[in-house]
Amino acid sequence: xxxxxxxxxxxxxxxxxxxxxxxxxxxxxxxxxxxxxxxxxxxxxxxxxxxxxxxxxxxxxxxxxxxxxxxxxxxxxxxxxxxxxxxxxxxxxxxxxxxxxxxxxxxxxxxxxxxxxxxxxxxxxxxxxxxxxxxxxxxxxxxxxxxxxxxxxxxxxxxxxxxxx
Amino acid sequence: xxxxxxxxxxxxxxxxxxxxxxxxxxxxxxxxxxxxxxxxxxxxxxxxxxxxxxxxxxxxxxxxxxxxxxxxxxxxxxxxxxxxxxxxxxxxxxxxxxxxxxxxxxxxxxxxxxxxxxxxxxxxxxxxxxxxxxxxxxxxxxxxxxxxxxxxxxxxxxxxxxxxxxxxxxxxxxxxxxxxxxxxxxxxxxxxxxxxxxxxxxxxxxxxxxxxxxxxxxxxxxxxxxxxxxxxxxxxxxxxxxxxxxxxxxxxxxxxxxxxxxxxxxxxxxxxxxxxxxxxxxxxxxxxxxxxxxxxxxxxxxxxxxxxxxxxxxxxxxxxxxxxxxxxxxxxxxxxxxxxxxxxxxxxxxxxxxxxxxxxxxxxxxxxxxxxxxxxxxxxxxxxxxxxxxxxxxxxxxxxxxxxxxxxxxxxxxxxxxxxxxxxxxxxxxxxxxxxxxxxx
Numbered sequence: 001x002x003x004x005x006x007x008x009x010x011x012x013x014x015x016x017x018x019x020x021x022x023x024x025x026x027x028x029x030x031x032x033x034x035x036x037x038x039x040x041x042x043x044x045x046x047x048x049x050x051x052x053x054x055x056x057x058x059x060x061x062x063x064x065x066x067x068x069x070x071x072x073x074x075x076x077x078x079x080x081x082x083x084x085x086x087x088x089x090x091x092x093x094x095x096x097x098x099x100x101x102x103x104x105x106x107x108x109x110x111x112x113x114x115x116x117x118x119x120x121x122x123x124x125x126x127x128x129x130x131x132x133x134x135x136x137x138x139x140x141x142x143x144x145x146x147x148x149x150x151x152x153x154x155x156x157x158x159x160x161x162x163x164x165x
Numbered sequence: 166x167x168x169x170x171x172x173x174x175x176x177x178x179x180x181x182x183x184x185x186x187x188x189x190x191x192x193x194x195x196x197x198x199x200x201x202x203x204x205x206x207x208x209x210x211x212x213x214x215x216x217x218x219x220x221x222x223x224x225x226x227x228x229x230x231x232x233x234x235x236x237x238x239x240x241x242x243x244x245x246x247x248x249x250x251x252x253x254x255x256x257x258x259x260x261x262x263x264x265x266x267x268x269x270x271x272x273x274x275x276x277x278x279x280x281x282x283x284x285x286x287x288x289x290x291x292x293x294x295x296x297x298x299x300x301x302x303x304x305x306x307x308x309x310x311x312x313x314x315x316x317x318x319x320x321x322x323x324x325x326x327x328x329x330x331x332x333x334x335x336x337x338x339x340x341x342x343x344x345x346x347x348x349x350x351x352x353x354x355x356x357x358x359x360x361x362x363x364x365x366x367x368x369x370x371x372x373x374x375x376x377x378x379x380x381x382x383x384x385x386x387x388x389x390x391x392x393x394x395x396x397x398x399x400x401x402x403x404x405x406x407x408x409x410x411x412x413x414x415x416x417x418x419x420x421x422x423x424x425x426x427x428x429x430x431x432x433x434x435x436x437x438x439x440x441x442x443x444x445x446x447x448x449x450x451x452x453x454x455x456x457x458x459x460x461x462x463x464x465x466x467x468x469x470x471x472x473x474x475x476x477x478x479x480x481x482x483x484x485x486x487x488x489x490x491x492x493x494x495x496x497x498x499x500x501x502x503x504x505x506x507x508x509x510x511x512x513x514x515x516x517x518x519x520x521x522x523x524x525x526x527x528x529x530x531x532x533x534x535x536x537x538x539x540x541x542x543x544x545x546x547x548x549x550x551x552x553x554x555x556x557x558x559x560x561x562x563x564x565x566x567x568x569x570x571x572x573x574x575x576x577x578x579x580x581x582x583x584x585x586x587x588x589x590x591x592x593x594x595x596x597x598x599x600x601x602x603x604x605x606x
Contacts, residue, residue, distance in 0.1 A: 044535065046359045058358040058510060058525050061535040067409055070392045074537050077388035082544035157362035157505055158534035160543050 007137055008103060014096040016142045017112050017133055021091035024164050029072040032164070033065065037136060041146045042068055044165060048154035049130065060154065060161075071164075087120040087162040099132075106137040107145075116165050127165060128152045169194050173599035180595040183567040183588065184560040187553045190368035196501035202601030203482075203594065204229040205324035207433070208334050210484040210495055211235055213509075214243050214318040215355040216262070221280060224262045227497070229324060232256055233310070236265070238280050245310040245322055246282045250274075251303045269307070282307030317346045318354065327606055328597075329433070337576060338435035341478030344488040347470045348520070349513035350454075350461035354491065358525050361508040361533050367546035369482070369498035370594065372506060375542065376477045376485045376494070377438050377586035379423035380565075382416050385545060389537045390417035405449065408526050412490075415444035416538065426476060426581040434481030434593030436586045440578065443476035445489050454517050461515075481590055490523040494532060502550050508532035563588045 006012060023032040036042075044060040045051035054062045063071070074080050094113040101108045109132065116127040129151040135142045149165045169175050169192065176198070179186040188195055209228055216224050217237040224235050225248055232248040234257065248256045250271040257269040257278070268285055269278045277285040284306040287293075298304040312323035314331040319342055321331065328334075346354055365372060375381065382390075393413045397406070406414070426439040439445075458467040474489040485494040491511035499505055510524035531538045553561070566583030579585045 046361065055522065055525075056358065058361060059529060060361070060533050062529060066396060066407065070389070070396055070413075071537050073392035073395060074388045077391060079384075079391075080388040080541070081385070082540035084544075155359060155362065157364045159364050159366070160540050161535045162540060 007106075007142075008101055008108065010096075010098055013098060013108055013110055013135070013142070014112075016135065017096045017110055017131070018093060020133070020144070020147070021093055021114075025088075025090055027088075029075065029164075033068055033072060035144050036065055036068070036147075037138070037143045037145050038065065040065060040144050042149075042164065043146060044149045044151065044154070046154050048152070049150040060151075060158075082160060082162060085121045087118055089119075089163045090117045091115075092117070093131075096133075108135045108137075108142075109133065110135070118161065118163055120162065123159075125159060125161065127161075129154075129165070131165075169198055171602070173602040176599045176602065177595050180591045181560075182569070182572065183564045184562060185591045186559050187561060188559075189591070189594070190371055190550065190561075191501060191553055193501050196368075196498070198602065199498065199598060200229045203598040204498070206328040206601040207482060207597055208314070208321045208323050208329075208331055208480075209482070210480065210493075211245060211313075211320045211322045213354070213356040213511075214315060214320060215357075217243060219264065221264045221266050222262075223258060223265055225256075225258060225260070228322070231324070233322075234258065235320060236280055239267075243313075243315060243320060244281055245313050245320070247308040247310075249307070250276055251278075251284070251306055251308075252276050252287075257307070278307050282309045317342055325601070327604060328601070334433050335435060335480060336431050336433070338431045338437065338478060338480055341437060341475065341480070341486045341488060344470055344473050344475075345486060345491055345493075345511070345513075347462060347466070348458070348488060348491060348516060350457045350515035352461070353514040354511040355514060356509055357512045357521065358510045361528055363506040363508075363532070363534050363539070363543070364499075365504050365506055365543050365546055366502055367504060367543075367550045368501055369496050369504040370590070371546050371549060372504055373479060373482060373485070373496055373590060374587045375546065376479055377428070377436055377590070379426070379438065379476075379581050380420065381542075381545075382418070382423070383420060385541050386416045386538055388541065389413065392537075393417070408523065409530055411448060412523075412527050412530055413538070415447060418444060420582065424580050424582040427578060428581050428583065428586050429576065429578045430586055430589040431576050432593070433597070434590040435479055436481075436589060437475050437478045438581065438586060439474070439476030443474050445474040445476065445487065448474075448489065448523065451517060451519065454520075457515065479586075479590070481593060487527075489520075490527045491520060492524045492528050492532075506532070563591070 020035055042063045043054055046058040046060055051057050092115040096110045096112040099109040099111055112131045114131055118125045132148040134146040136145050179189045211226055212224055212235045220237050220239045222237045226233050234246045234248045236244050238244055252274055255271050255273040257271055276287045279285050310322050314321050346352055397410055426443055427441045428438045429440050430436045478486045483496050491513055493509045495507040497505040508528040510528055512521040530536055563584045566585055571585055
């Protein structure tokens with residue numbers, strides 16, 4: 001039987017983050033999207049860790065479930081030209097650090113430094129940064145309210161980033 | 166082997182009435198000539214004065230391979246300097262933006278310059294007595310650009326001494342900037358929220374050409390549009406949409422829509438696409454804001470501004486403007502096969518914050534390195550850059566709608582799918598590049 005203590009066990013929380021990245025690396029995007037709450041957001045701020053909010057400054061991506069679903073549905077289309085050849089990605093995660101736990105609110109926040117590699121044909125793009133997961137525990141288990149990706153070099157000029165960092 | 170250097174006629178021959186030669190996109194030699202003789206001779210967008218609000222503020226920009234500084238002066242003016250110490254060539258600053266204080270100081274040997282570039286002081290001054298320093302360029306301070314025009318706070322420069330004057334060069338297309346600025350009831354824009362920057366591995370002219378390509382969305386953006394339509398299925402046509410849907414769904418318009426939106430060409434390669442309407446025309450109306458515009462500009466001018474939501478105005482060769490949403494793209498050639506594309510958002514002062522949200526949302530959805538709309542564009546541009554190397558056919562077709570009567574007509578209106586807007590760009594390109602090589606005024 002799962003106890004409250006088990007839910008907030010740092011290993012359980014870090015496992016969620018690792019599993020989330022593994023779903024992206026495996027291209028299991030529908031299952032990945034299901035890890036979000038209804039109000040969930042995926043956010044890559046243009047000013048990286050320095051950015052206070054998604055409105056006063058631009059973002060490389062700031063997407064609710066509707067836009068995330070659009071992105072995933074598009075990738076299923078045979079006419080998604082930019083996915084020929086198909087892109088693949090690999091998240092290399094450092095150990096997650098737990099920034100905050102609110103047992104009463106059944107929520108937790110984690111920071112996970114990462115290296116992200118996206119390949120396409122002969123091309124390879126490497127990004128580094130820190131993912132910040134805001135999680136809430138639901139009847140179905142831990143879910144993401146927000147996955148924020150703070151890039152090391154957020155305002156560099158980038159080629160196309162095809163998948164989810 | 167050099168085929169184009171010193172041979173302006175060979176450049177002119179790259180552009181026929183209805184075709185353009187692949188060397189215009191592929192040749193490194195043509196690119197070097199463009200950087201030296203075309204970009205320098207024509208007027209390029211450098212920046213917006215709102216980037217440098219306080220005296221001493223600067224932004225560093227590279228144009229035609231030359232590092233430049235746009236600097237706010239103590240008297241409020243904006244000047245553009247070459248970012249090169251007159252002594253040994255060190256860049257005075259290497260941050261992309263900042264404040265220099267009251268003067269620039271070279272980090273190498275401590276030569277100092279006023280904000281306008283005039284020499285201030287240097288160490289071991291006595292060592293220069295009796296030398297020719299004061300009489301040569303090295304003694305005259307930082308070189309300031311002589312040809313800088315600030316048009317409604319948009320800063321344009323011409324690097325070369327010889328070339329067309331600003332007003333004659335842009336002519337009527339400047340109304341596209343007026344349209345965007347006048348969307349502010351105060352007549353003032355602020356560049357805000359940062360700039361999305363993309364590296365695209367294609368020739369810059371291909372990117373500019375696509376800005377006027379109304380026939381690609383149907384097939385290029387099919388995957389993004391179908392996904393959006395699938396998600397919005399079942400909603401009534403007049404139901405208010407989330408902003409993202411309001412901005413993406415119009416990409417699904419058909420050939421007929423794009424044809425009817427119409428286009429206008431101006432001399433020197435400029436154009437406005439969507440002179441009747443565009444994919445931006447259907448954004449939700451904001452009655453209080455429209456009243457504020459009428460109060461500020463009068464009913465007639467307000468009506469004119471709001472009626473015109475062009476798809477894109479191109480201020481050839483560096484700037485594409487969308488009056489609504491307040492967004493611009495800046496095109497910076499880096500190599501024959503590499504182009505920097507920047508997407509800027511503007512806040513229209515005195516207008517509701519929703520307009521700024523629209524600008525940021527549109528840029529993020531359509532011009533971010535993570536945009537699902539841009540992914541397919543960029544993939545195809547990069548595909549063209551490789552595909553053009555193949556086979557015996559040297560030419561890219563620009564035939565659609567060609568009519569010999571269009572030659573030499575100057576400003577003209579046409580249907581929205583006519584490739585005249587692209588032919589017009591290439592004609593101006595060949596004309597100015599060849600003239601630049603000849604040193605013609």
